[in-house]
Amino acid sequence: MRASPVYRVQMQFLDKFTKLSVAAVCVALSSCTMPSSGPSANKIQAEAKEQYAPYTLINVTSDVVSILSEGFDKQLAASLGNTKKRSSALIGVGDTVIISIWEASPDGLFSSSGRGGGTQIPEQPVSEAGTISVPYAGIIKAANRTPEQVKESIEKALVRMAVQPQVLVSVVKNVSNTVTVTGEVANSGRIPLSPRGEKLLDVIAMAGGPRIESHQLSAQITRGRRTETIPMERLISDPSENIYVQPDDVVALIRQPRSFTVFGASTANASxxxxxxxxxxxxxxxxxGGLNDERANAKGIFIYRTESTELLRQLMPQKNFSAYGPTTNVIYQVDLTDPSGFFLLKSFNLRNRDLIYIANSSLAEVRKFATLVSSTAAPVAQAASVTNTLSDLRN
Incomplete structure (x- = not known):
């Protein structure tokens, strides 16, 4: 049976459509970008070798973990010190003192009601010049001196006017030797320091202690222009971090939930x-939920973090960091194909706001490519099948 002219035109159209579709699929697959959750491990490693790479890539070893752990452990004690640098027994500007004077004779300058006794001079604050005023003794320097030293100065000034004067200097309101405690404590305010010396946990307890559970808090201490922060639980569990506070320190308990983020070939991506x-x-x-068995590249476990350049000099002593700023973007890489890599997982401390990225394996990329080819070529194959069927019917 001869095919009609219309039928021949239809067949020619289907044949051309099939050929054009195959060509279009080839072009599309050659120019398209494969869907991905992030860069491959090879791309991260290659970019790190560039001269002006935006980050430094460090392979995690036992030595790297050791250096990172030391930097983590010495957070407060190393940066702020742990000694009582200034005696809280010193009188300071703004402190309020009371002077009591006794004499051996009932007829002395400071004898009261004609009997041998003493006189108490009303309380007075230490002036901005660091002095106090005592009748007949004049202006006495008090700031940065102990009560005993001020006592001796007053007695020396009165020795020719009073009869065997005996002086007692008492600080009734200590303003200069205080620490400010604020934030998530029961009673915010100034905490006076004793000559014994108070530590960080002491002043927090004197302020009534934390108002919420300690695992939700961080302790922030500001001394001069320096500010350091430590998780409250670590402060409690590590005695070396419980440092001595100094006059004018500001201690704040801050509610600071800590978190990390996971992206890539993990069972779940989440914060x-x-x-x-x-x-x-x-x-x-x-x-x-761990790594995704079907997608994860066990060599490509990456931890993104910003570190101090000083720490990087310890991690990579052979590299010149003179052109770097005070901080540097760092990517730590862990290789779990090495059996010892799991020991490194147990020793690598995660920090607040760390980002963990797990790269896809090359096999996962091949699977993606095969799926893309299959889904793209299916309409073309269907068109070719229709063409063949019609051709068989014609014959």
């Missing part, structure tokens, strides 16, 4: 809050 004072990388990965 996770944590309460542990020390969270290790293996615990963090467990919180999101």
């Amino acid at each position: 996770i809050q944590f309460d542990e004072s020390q969270l290790y990388l293996n615990q963090a990965l467990a919180k999101v």
